[in-house]
Amino acid sequence: MSFSQVTGGVSLSLAGKVALVTGGSRGIGAATVRLLRQAGARVVFSYRSAEAQAQDLVAECGGEAVCRAVRQELATVEDGQVLIAAASAVFGRLDCLIVNHGIWPPHDQPIATMSAAQWRGTLGVNLDSVFGLVQAGVAQMLGQQTANRKQETEDGKPGTGGEGTRGHVVLVASTAAQRGEAFHADYAASKGALLSLTKSLSSELAPQGVLCNCVAPGWVRTEMSAGTLKDPVASKKTLGLIPLGRAAEPEEIAGPIVFLCTPWAGFVSGEVFNVNGGAVLVG
Numbered sequence: 001m002s003f004s005q006v007t008g009g010v011s012l013s014l015a016g017k018v019a020l021v022t023g024g025s026r027g028i029g030a031a032t033v034r035l036l037r038q039a040g041a042r043v044v045f046s047y048r049s050a051e052a053q054a055q056d057l058v059a060e061c062g063g064e065a066v067c068r069a070v071r072q073e074l075a076t077v078e079d080g081q082v083l084i085a086a087a088s089a090v091f092g093r094l095d096c097l098i099v100n101h102g103i104w105p106p107h108d109q110p111i112a113t114m115s116a117a118q119w120r121g122t123l124g125v126n127l128d129s130v131f132g133l134v135q136a137g138v139a140q141m142l143g144q145q146t147a148n149r150k151q152e153t154e155d156g157k158p159g160t161g162g163e164g165t166r167g168h169v170v171l172v173a174s175t176a177a178q179r180g181e182a183f184h185a186d187y188a189a190s191k192g193a194l195l196s197l198t199k200s201l202s203s204e205l206a207p208q209g210v211l212c213n214c215v216a217p218g219w220v221r222t223e224m225s226a227g228t229l230k231d232p233v234a235s236k237k238t239l240g241l242i243p244l245g246r247a248a249e250p251e252e253i254a255g256p257i258v259f260l261c262t263p264w265a266g267f268v269s270g271e272v273f274n275v276n277g278g279a280v281l282v283g
Helices: 027-038 051-060 077-091 116-143 149-154 185-208 226-230 232-239 250-259
Strands: 018-021 042-047 067-071 096-099 167-172 210-217 272-275
Touching (some): 027 051, 042 051, 042 077, 051 067, 067 077, 116 185, 210 250
């Protein structure tokens, strides 16, 4: 094939796919919902309290025929399982699970005085509910009809023939998972567990056609980080650790997340995709 035959562009289409994004009403989640819709996927996303923002996002993304918001607390294993059942019922299947929700207690808390309630609360949201989501989500993916890789190849997408990829799981972790974070041990521990979970799921599920990867953002301009990034002293200290010298925009995290759900990432499994302006390389 000559270069002139391929100048029409590279397709990252997710047409025909159904994705679930947790914590999808704001920040990275909302940017991911928008990009998934631009790629042609139908999207279900969860939210906890931002109902007005959630409904505005649904309307922006084409309405309930292609995008649906589900209100769901995510603090326990059972919460995750309930959300998978609800999301799978909306469009009848689940092809991509993007686990984006999480909490970061903004106050510095020394480990010597951290309460058991804070520890359990952070791990409940950031880890226990993730188990419920992944456990039920993978069961859904393995139990539904699979697209054929040969057809993907004939359509001009990557593929190797035979049985197609049965699903994608993308866990959103953090640079704190790899570097740790003083006075936020609960958050760092919960996100660090997602790295090990990614590798374990990859080893187990890749042979069955479910690809699991992780995106690890650094500082991103979202509501969760606004307090730190707006403080002149804290912001200077934070941004000084990032070689690119700035925080990311939510869309810059959404891009790698969506890419990992496309056929072009069909040979990527168990990867921790750092999107942090080079911050993990420092210190």
